Amino acid sequence: MNSSLRVKRLALPLLLLLLGMVGVAWGVDGAAPQPLRGDYPDIGISSRAVVWVLAQLHLFFGALILAVPLFVLVIEFLGIVTGDRRYDDMAREFLKISLVGFTLTAIFGVILTIALFSLYPQLMGYLARVFDGQWIVYLGVFLLENIFLYAYYYSWNRLRKGGQKWLHLGLGLMLNLSGVTIMILANAWVTFMMAPSGITTDGTVVGDIWDIMHGPLWHPMNLHRFIANIAFGGAVVGAYAAFKFLSTRDPKLRAHYDWMGYTSNFIAILAFLPLPFAGYWLMAEIYAYSQQMGITAMGGILAWLFIIQAVLIGTILLAGNFYLWSGMSRSEGATRYQWLIKYIALVLVAGFMVWVTPHTLILTAAEQAALGGVHHQILGPLGIMPAKNIAVNLMLIATFLSFQLYRRADKVATVPWAGAGNALMTAIYLVAIANIIFVGVYYGYFTNTVYKVGSSVIQVMSTLVVIISGIIIDSLMFRNATRLPSHWGQVSDRSQYALFALPIAYTWLMGLMGYVRSSVKTHWHIYGVMKDNSPDNYIPTIGYAGNMVTLVTVLFLLGLLFMFWIADRRVKS
Amino acid sequence: MSNKKTGGASLIIIWTGALAISLLGFYLLDHGIMSMQGLPLNLDLTPAQ
Numbered sequence: 001m002n003s004s005l006r007v008k009r010l011a012l013p014l015l016l017l018l019l020g021m022v023g024v025a026w027g028v029d030g031a032a033p034q035p036l037r038g039d040y041p042d043i044g045i046s047s048r049a050v051v052w053v054l055a056q057l058h059l060f061f062g063a064l065i066l067a068v069p070l071f072v073l074v075i076e077f078l079g080i081v082t083g084d085r086r087y088d089d090m091a092r093e094f095l096k097i098s099l100v101g102f103t104l105t106a107i108f109g110v111i112l113t114i115a116l117f118s119l120y121p122q123l124m125g126y127l128a129r130v131f132d133g134q135w136i137v138y139l140g141v142f143l144l145e146n147i148f149l150y151a152y153y154y155s156w157n158r159l160r161k162g163g164q165k166w167l168h169l170g171l172g173l174m175l176n177l178s179g180v181t182i183m184i185l186a187n188a189w190v191t192f193m194m195a196p197s198g199i200t201t202d203g204t205v206v207g208d209i210w211d212i213m214h215g216p217l218w219h220p221m222n223l224h225r226f227i228a229n230i231a232f233g234g235a236v237v238g239a240y241a242a243f244k245f246l247s248t249r250d251p252k253l254r255a256h257y258d259w260m261g262y263t264s265n266f267i268a269i270l271a272f273l274p275l276p277f278a279g280y281w282l283m284a285e286i287y288a289y290s291q292q293m294g295i296t297a298m299g300g301i302l303a304w305l306f307i308i309q310a311v312l313i314g315t316i317l318l319a320g321n322f323y324l325w326s327g328m329s330r331s332e333g334a335t336r337y338q339w340l341i342k343y344i345a346l347v348l349v350a351g352f353m354v355w356v357t358p359h360t361l362i363l364t365a366a367e368q369a370a371l372g373g374v375h376h377q378i379l380g381p382l383g384i385m386p387a388k389n390i391a392v393n394l395m396l397i398a399t400f401l402s403f404q405l406y407r408r409a410d411k412v413a414t415v416p417w418a419g420a421g422n423a424l425m426t427a428i429y430l431v432a433i434a435n436i437i438f439v440g441v442y443y444g445y446f447t448n449t450v451y452k453v454g455s456s457v458i459q460v461m462s463t464l465v466v467i468i469s470g471i472i473i474d475s476l477m478f479r480n481a482t483r484l485p486s487h488w489g490q491v492s493d494r495s496q497y498a499l500f501a502l503p504i505a506y507t508w509l510m511g512l513m514g515y516v517r518s519s520v521k522t523h524w525h526i527y528g529v530m531k532d533n534s535p536d537n538y539i540p541t542i543g544y545a546g547n548m549v550t551l552v553t554v555l556f557l558l559g560l561l562f563m564f565w566i567a568d569r570r571v572k573s
Numbered sequence: 574m575s576n577k578k579t580g581g582a583s584l585i586i587i588w589t590g591a592l593a594i595s596l597l598g599f600y601l602l603d604h605g606i607m608s609m610q611g612l613p614l615n616l617d618l619t620p621a622q
Contacts, residue, residue: 420587427591428598435599447615454610458603465602 032203032530035122040534047119048536049548054115056511056552058108061101061559063225063510066179067233068098069152071267073172080165090260092156097240097567098233102149104559120534123525127189130198130205130212134185141181148175180226187221188213193526194517195289203529216289220282227278231271232510235502238264240564242499255489261499262327262488268502269320269403273396273467276313277460279513286520293527296539297520304542305516307358310388312509314352317395319501321348324402326495331410333484340405347398351391359383386444389456393436393463397429404470411481421477428469432462507556511549519545 040047072091079087117124128135152171159168197215198207205212241261245254287294296302325341328334360374360383361367368374381387415421436459443455521527523537531537540548607614 419584420591423587423591424594427588427595431592431595431599435603439603442616451612451615454607454612457610458606461602461606462599465599 030204032126032199032526033122034531035533037533037535039122041119041121043119046536047115047534051112051115051119052515052548053552053555054108054112056514056549057556057559058105058112059514060507060510060552060556061105061108062183063229063232064236065098065101065105066183067229067231068094068101068237069149069172069175069179070230071234072098073169073176075263076169076172080169086256086259088160090256090263093260094237095153095156096570097237097563099149099153099570100563100566102146104563120525123530126203126526126530127192130192131189132209134188134209134213138182138185141178141185145175145178145182148172148178183225183229184218184222185213187225188215188218191215191217191221194286194293194521196526196529199529201529203526217282217285220278220285224275224278224282227271227275228510231268231275232503232506234264234267234269234271235499235506236560238268238499239503239560240264240567242496243564244568246493246496251489255487258330258489258491261496265320265323265499265502268506269324269399272316272320273400274464276392276396277464280456280460290527293520296522297516301539301542302516302519304358305512305545307356308512308546309509310352310355312505312512313392314348314355314395315505316502316509317348317399318352319498319505321345321399321402323495323498324406326492326498328406328409329492330488330490331484331486333411334405334409337405337409340401344398344402347394351395351398354382354387354391355395357382357387381445384444385456386440386452389444389459390437390440393440393459394433396463397433397436397466400467400470401429404474407474408478410484410486411478412484413477413481415477415479418477421473425470425473428466432466435459435462503560504553504557507553508549511552512545515545515549 043050072095075087075091075094079085079091148171152168152175155168155171159165159171192212192215195215195217196203196212198209198211198213199205238261241257241264245257245261248254248257283294283298286297298306321344328338357379359380361371361376363371363374371377375383413421439455439458443451519539521532522539523532524530525532604614
């Protein structure tokens, strides 16, 4: 780490502290301020656009540096348990990639803070007052995170042997605890703006800091972001591994980066599988808090972004599955399962088509007359949630099947009950699929809404039963299994492009859905309490939002290339 | 998979058993989840109230 970056790190907490104090000073006791149009600084360009770009970049890099140390810790632990030095080396390389991310997160954090306090002084002053001393706690944890990061990274070789390794693991644990604490503190600010708690309707603080933080959306947001960050982090480091794999012809290095890419994809897909359910929980809580807010998200103009979301999630699932299918070529045993791939692909494509089918079409009068209404007679029923629920659950089950087949490809079970185990696993798949389709169709189309919502929980649980029972059955059935030859590095170059597709789709998706989450507040800074009277107090057009999300995605990807370049130089040195 | 050969009758018993266990398990799952939400399974196509 060079000295200029260290100076920036030290300058950051001091600057944030200063700004926090200024913010506190701006606040006044009592109700929330109600700024008028003239109270917002006019900088010639949209203040919202400036904050949008900065916040999103800060969040992208923040998500990355939260996630990578988490699986670095797990991989290092695996290295200790298995005694395989390769795990330890890979964990360190993962951390090395993310180091620049810490600096970039801090830089964007500082610029974002300055922009927020400059462009929205009343809002930030009020938030500083509501959250009171929490700014100091945040800064303290931020400092701790940096201390643990340096200690964890630079002591890696020194604390490698014997009991010292556990001490090193402890440093990693502390790094992760501080990272997660930062995330949940920041989440409390965001969810307070969406669903405020601990205040009266005019914004007067009546609760303690716990009442304020502990709003109805806080836990769902914590879970959703935590899981999403892990999937995102896995996808990003997977792209690094793919880049390294493609840029070398050395078989040993290709084997190493192939393994690294596989591990990254494993993390990205495994974390992705429960993600839609966490998203459902968040959305359900939004609806429960304010039905109007929920309808704005999923029934109004923003609903169209959920169609784009479907395209992006479809891309992630197709790319992730394609990578697993390609990876089967590493093992000779994979031929036993290849016949199933076409059926998995069929489920994925069919599910994808259902998911992207919109409910209400934007039509001209002539088109509407030709169609006989705004809903297509055959495709119309596929536009509502019961059909989407069936599609997404079947796609997740199909993805887990790919994953399970991949894991089985280089093994032959030796336990005497292998036949019965396979029969049970197959039966669980078949009954779960039938159950998901049945409750989706029956409760979704033939009974009333209360059953429709209630049955979606059954579908989620059916998918989780498949995943959990698959992991349990396989871990027992393939204990002491015969291993078939498997060759790391023996994978097509084409498969590596799937690893590039994943972080791009994830980044776009996070940008898009983050925008939706923020936009559901409509013309409120703090929903129902403090109105946004700035010139940008409206939901922009889909095209504008799409361009903004694309801009931040491209900027982040450029930042990522910079990160890879630095990491590559470190590896070479 | 296991190299052990299993007879036809055993295969039928194993697969029937596996299906029966799965069906029972998912029925109980459905029943439990709907009960927790205060809803009956309502499988007789009666419009729900």
